Amino acid sequence: MTPPQWQPAPGPRLDAYRAVVGHRAVDELFQLASRLKGKRVQHVNATRTGGGVAEILNRMVPLLHDVGVDATWDVLRGEDEFYRVTKAFHNAIQGEPVELTPQDFEIFVRWNEINAREIDLHGDFVVIHDPQPAAMPFYGPRARRTPDPKRPIVWRCHIDASHPHRAVWTFLEKWVRRYDAALFSAPQFAQALPNPRFLVAPAIDPLSDKNRELPRERIEAVYEKHGVDLKRPTLVQISRFDRWKDPLGVIRTYQMVKETNDCQLVLAGGGATDDPEGAAVLAEVQEAAGNDPDLHVLMLPPDAHLEVNALQRGATIILQKSVREGFGLTVSEGLWKGKPVIGGSTGGIPLQVLDGVTGYLVSSPEGAAFRARFLLNHPEIAAEMGRRGVEMVRQNFLVTRNVRDYLVLFLTLSTGERHFSL
Amino acid sequence: MPPAEPFVFKKVVYLVEVTGRRARTLDELMRAIATVPTDSIGYHMHREFLAFKFAPIEYPNDFALWATRSLGDEILGEKLASVRVFTHRSLEGLRLELMRLLGEHLFAQPEAAGFTATPERAFHFLMARSVVLGCDRQARSIEEMASVLAEIEASSLYFHLFETRFRGGKGRENDFAEWLRHGLGHEELAAKVAQIDPYMFSLEQARRTLVRTLLEGHPRRSA
Numbered sequence: 079m080t081p082p083q084w085q086p087a088p089g090p091r092l093d094a095y096r097a098v099v100g101h102r103a104v105d106e107l108f109q110l111a112s113r114l115k116g117k118r119v120q121h122v123n124a125t126r127t128g129g130g131v132a133e134i135l136n137r138m139v140p141l142l143h144d145v146g147v148d149a150t151w152d153v154l155r156g157e158d159e160f161y162r163v164t165k166a167f168h169n170a171i172q173g174e175p176v177e178l179t180p181q182d183f184e185i186f187v188r189w190n191e192i193n194a195r196e197i198d199l200h201g202d203f204v205v206i207h208d209p210q211p212a213a214m215p216f217y218g219p220r221a222r223r224t225p226d227p228k229r230p231i232v233w234r235c236h237i238d239a240s241h242p243h244r245a246v247w248t249f250l251e252k253w254v255r256r257y258d259a260a261l262f263s264a265p266q267f268a269q270a271l272p273n274p275r276f277l278v279a280p281a282i283d284p285l286s287d288k289n290r291e292l293p294r295e296r297i298e299a300v301y302e303k304h305g306v307d308l309k310r311p312t313l314v315q316i317s318r319f320d321r322w323k324d325p326l327g328v329i330r331t332y333q334m335v336k337e338t339n340d341c342q343l344v345l346a347g348g349g350a351t352d353d354p355e356g357a358a359v360l361a362e363v364q365e366a367a368g369n370d371p372d373l374h375v376l377m378l379p380p381d382a383h384l385e386v387n388a389l390q391r392g393a394t395i396i397l398q399k400s401v402r403e404g405f406g407l408t409v410s411e412g413l414w415k416g417k418p419v420i421g422g423s424t425g426g427i428p429l430q431v432l433d434g435v436t437g438y439l440v441s442s443p444e445g446a447a448f449r450a451r452f453l454l455n456h457p458e459i460a461a462e463m464g465r466r467g468v469e470m471v472r473q474n475f476l477v478t479r480n481v482r483d484y485l486v487l488f489l490t491l492s493t494g495e496r497h498f499s500l
Numbered sequence: 501m502p503p504a505e506p507f508v509f510k511k512v513v514y515l516v517e518v519t520g521r522r523a524r525t526l527d528e529l530m531r532a533i534a535t536v537p538t539d540s541i542g543y544h545m546h547r548e549f550l551a552f553k554f555a556p557i558e559y560p561n562d563f564a565l566w567a568t569r570s571l572g573d574e575i576l577g578e579k580l581a582s583v584r585v586f587t588h589r590s591l592e593g594l595r596l597e598l599m600r601l602l603g604e605h606l607f608a609q610p611e612a613a614g615f616t617a618t619p620e621r622a623f624h625f626l627m628a629r630s631v632v633l634g635c636d637r638q639a640r641s642i643e644e645m646a647s648v649l650a651e652i653e654a655s656s657l658y659f660h661l662f663e664t665r666f667r668g669g670k671g672r673e674n675d676f677a678e679w680l681r682h683g684l685g686h687e688e689l690a691a692k693v694a695q696i697d698p699y700m701f702s703l704e705q706a707r708r709t710l711v712r713t714l715l716e717g718h719p720r721r722s723a
Contacts (some may be wrong), residue, residue, distance in 0.1 A: 102653050103545055105515065110513070110631065110633070121545060254506070265518055265624035265626060266620070266624065268518040269521070270520055274517060275517065275520070276516060276517050276518070276629075277516040277518060277626070278515075320713070422664065435554055466554050469554075470554075473552035481706070483515055486513055486514075486515040486629065486631055488514055490629045495537070496629050496630075496631045497629065497631075497632075498630075499631070500631060500632070500633055500634075
């Protein structure tokens with residue numbers, strides 16, 4: 079049975095982005111797409127809500143439509159056993175030692191086979207996101223037996239694959255190497271593969287509820303709702319409750335800053351349907367937070383985009399103290415709000431945080447606390463970093479650039495040319 | 501005499517590709533430079549100029565930046581920063597120059613062979629696939645060229661100053677100088693524009709320098 083086709087939520091049309099990125103950047107997308115009119119681009123991932131991949135696809139698919147590409151988005155289905163295994167795979171790819179049984183690998187293959195029968199991979203270009211559906215193109219009625227450059231299938235890896243658990247990577251690799259191309263967020267994530275590998279940084283949508291301008295009253299209302307004092311310095315980390323985001327390290331950071339500077343901490347995040355560990359991590363965080371009235375742990379629903387936006391806009395400093403990170407879109411979100419960002423020196427964060435320019439890169443709670451104290455004592459430097467951050471994101475990490483990269487990818491794969499003119 | 505063909509402004513859009521080669525030592529760097537596609541060498545010599553910057557470019561190419569910052573070899577960084585890319589007629593010639601420079605440095609400074617970058621600071625050899633797009637702008641005269649140059653997007657400046665220099669495998673002047681010389685027959689002005697060294701400027705600085713050179717060198721203007 080084929081599930082009903084996803085329809086994008088109403089959102090701004092591509093022309094609305096001219097005010098943000100300029101006419102030329104938008105016209106460029108129409109130019110590039112002129113050779114792809116009517117082509118079918120099919121994205122497949124594991125979840126419709128929660129997490130950066132779902133956010134990217136929610137906006138990129140409608141924008142591809144706006145330039146004349148027939149883009150669709152399908153989501154895997156699975157049961158708890160599948161999500162348990164794919165979460166373990168996710169952790170293993172990011173380098174965590176995991177224990178998986180032969181049955182776990184069978185579960186992965188079985189659910190990929192089930193989804194391959196249910197989701198028709200009909201696209202002229204198919205983009206499979208992350209490990210969960212990685213085996214799908216090789217099962218089902220359209221099972222890919224041999225490479226087909228006329229209908230390229232691309233694997234898009236959003237996670238930090240620089241030090242993967244070898245057993246899990248070896249298991250996945252036998253499918254990944256059969257794709258026509260693979261996309262990574264940073265060069266160090268790109269594993270040795272025989273297929274062409276490209277770098278495509280993820281991006282944020284400047285006009286989405288999570289990133290658009292907000293009136294001051296809206297920010298005040300959100301802070302008041304959660305009992306956070308907007309007039310006092312506030313450190314904010316927005317992320318899933320996930321150990322890779324080091325929420326306990328963030329609490330330690332806040333406690334060290336608090337010894338010398340008045341401040342509050344907001345640690346806010348949601349869950350994703352494909353992340354069964356979130357509740358356990360949240361419980362650990364709540365226990366570590368104790369009864370400190372200035373420490374606010376907020377479990378937000380996946381659609382709390384305006385609240386996240388308001389929390390970031392009211393922040394003095396944004397933290398993203400991850401110890402392993404695919405890209406960390408919350409960093410670009412924070413920079414886009416004109417805030418300095420203190421981020422873990424890992425994964426895609428150094429691509430966004432230019433150390434000492436748009437924020438600071440750190441490797442420990444002590445490092446984060448030192449930089450936070452410095453910025454709290456030098457608000458003029460924090461403000462200048464914030465101004466640079468906005469430009470950094472405008473030039474590099476907005477959804478229009480992401481659409482452009484995909485259009486160039488589809489063009490280069492369909493022509494087989496490395497360099498060409500339109 | 502028939503009117504000259506107009507100068508057609510173009511720009512380039514990149515998609516970055518991973519070669520799979522990486523280096524943590526000078527020996528590894530030299531071996532990789534010897535074997536990577538020349539596209540990769542061109543990419544690392546020019547990438548800095550297309551990237552958005554908050555401050556003037558400190559090192560004009562990725563090799564110089566990496567040698568200094570990641571390997572701690574400041575002497576090599578200075579040597580690599582001084583490579584005059586466009587004195588070479590092809591990227592293959594540039595490849596040989598880089599290998600010669602690295603080889604001589606290792607001979608003169610044998611301790612440099614022991615410098616090792618951390619895994620996080622390895623040099624990743626990348627290259628680009630590119631699409632050339634029209635900018636919908638043309639120039640038929642020096643005044644028009646100056647006028648368009650004043651407001652054309654930076655990626656067009658980049659394309660005409662850097663990207664086309666090795667196209668076709670032969671060293672050539674930048675596109676603006678080529679058109680002034682062969683399209684308009686302004687030898688003197690073409691020579692001045694050809695002398696502008698894009699490695700000494702950010703793209704915005706290069707834009708201002710080009711416009712000033714064109715307006716100052718225009719015979720009607722100076723008459």
